Amino acid sequence: MKPPPFVYHRPASVVAALATLAEAGEDGKVLAGGQSLVPLLNMRLTQPGHLVDINRIRELSYVDAGSDAVRVGALTRHAELARHPGVPALLREATGCVAHPAIRNRGTTVGSIVHADPAAELPAVLALLRGSVTLASAAARPGRARPDQEIVRRSVAAADFFLGPLTSAVRPDELAVEAVFPRPAPRSGTAWLELSRRKGDFALCGTGVLVTLDEDRRVTGATGAYTGVGPVPVLVELTEAVAGRPVDAVDWDRAGTLAAGAVAPEDDIHATAAYRRQLVRVLSARAGAAAARMAVADG
Ligand SMILES: Cc1cc2nc3c(=O)[nH]c(=O)nc-3n(C[C@H](O)[C@H](O)[C@H](O)COP(=O)(O)OP(=O)(O)OC[C@H]3O[C@@H](n4cnc5c(N)ncnc54)[C@H](O)[C@@H]3O)c2cc1C
Structure with a gap:
């Protein structure tokens, strides 16, 4: 089967993506690597009216391997995370177990976490390391018909993020911009x-x-x-x-x-x-x- 019709958006910045998500509301969906969403669309298990493709937002593609935590941007592919030299062994091992190379080259770590498949590796790793997900949305201003383009951010701990099979704490107007994996304590x-x-x-x-x-x-x-x-x-x-x-x-x-x-x-x-x-x-x-x-x- 082919997906149902939708309006395709390809914003070049987080601000533009958030404005589109705010306008689309319940009718919008983020498209990241597409490795889970595209099959769902083709089987018509989801029928969003608006797809917001984030693949042009280069600012979301990064791995920041700090001394306290590894921060992974929303456009970082599984394969990029797995081969990053500063990533701790647990992340590398678990990411290497995700699917096949073709899927790891395209699928994103943050997309996997948002998708919240109970069989997926990265949600369990995030939970084990007591990590969190940073969510962004456009700030609405009183008296304005359209949401303002300022960004509101909130951080949701892994313990509160996964709500059920394929259900996470991300609201329809939100973009998950980063996953934070704390480094384990010494020894x-x-x-x-x-x-x-x-x-x-x-x-x-x-x-x-x-x-x-x-x-x-x-x-x-x-x-x-x-x-x-x-x-x-x-x-x-x-x-x-x-x-x-x-x-x-x-x-x-x-x-x-x-x-x-x-x-x-x-x-x-x-x-x-x-x-x-x-x-x-x-x-x-x-x-x-x-x-x-x-x-x-x-x-
Ligand atoms: C054959 C096959 C085998 C697989 N095997 C495994 C496996 O063994 N282990 C595993 O963990 N995964 C597996 N996957 C899934 C794969 O890891 C996907 O990459 C991942 O689940 C979703 O990442 P994505 O970037 O492709 O997200 P997409 O498919 O683009 O999106 C998935 C969902 O998350 C939402 N979303 C994505 N990114 C964001 C964001 N930044 N903000 C808000 N919402 C967002 C989308 O709207 C959609 O609802 C498999 C997939 C296939 C096709």
Whole structure:
């Protein structure tokens, strides 16, 4: 099928994009890499009257790898993020698991986060690192028929951003301009592992683990983030299974068991709930051990 008719807008600046989004209201949609939106349009699962293509807004294409956080602009492609030298291992590993090279060359990291597919890697990474998304909209001024072109920005924490399958906190008049991934604390390690039926498919379950040690190499914290086992990225606090032990003496299977008991996956056409729970168990144990090794190297 072909998409339904729409008015195509190609603004060259954030201000112009926001003005168009404000005018279009509920009838407008942002087009970034198009890797999720175009199939939805072609299947007529979404029928916006106005498409706002942001691909000409070069100011949105950047990776700012600061000492506290990595800031990713809305036009940065998955592939650009994955090959950036200043990006931490977790982001690189997880981004490398997104789909195939052709899709990573076009799809954007911020688009993936806004799209909020519960099977997608980047939303879970953002949740694990307690990141946030910066949203921009045109400021409306009292007494004006059209929204003014000043920009209003708000930052939404990952914990509040993902509302349900394919539903995020972005309002129709807003553009997500940046995703912020905080860097883990010193003496931390991370790992991303996942299993999919064919390489490049969405994973049946993806697992990221963040482990933090103290100066004596005892585990002080461990958290798991999971895709494919809930309507949004699922975070599980693993600390009670592993805290206080010297890192070499930790039984990561205990963390896996804790995680498997905490998630509530459902049966679907791809896998049973029991199978996904087993994946959570095994991947948590393996990712926890790998993250601990990285934390030791970091300390
Ligand atoms: C065959 C195939 C396999 C895939 N496999 C995976 C996978 O394994 N893992 C994975 O994570 N993803 C996968 N994807 C999805 C891919 O990662 C997409 O790139 C991503 O989901 C959306 O990014 P995009 O830039 O293409 O967004 P688009 O398709 O352009 O937009 C997606 C949605 O987000 C909105 N949007 C996008 N950017 C913004 C913005 N800046 N502000 C406000 N709204 C915005 C759009 O309006 C739309 O609703 C796959 C896609 C395909 C086609």
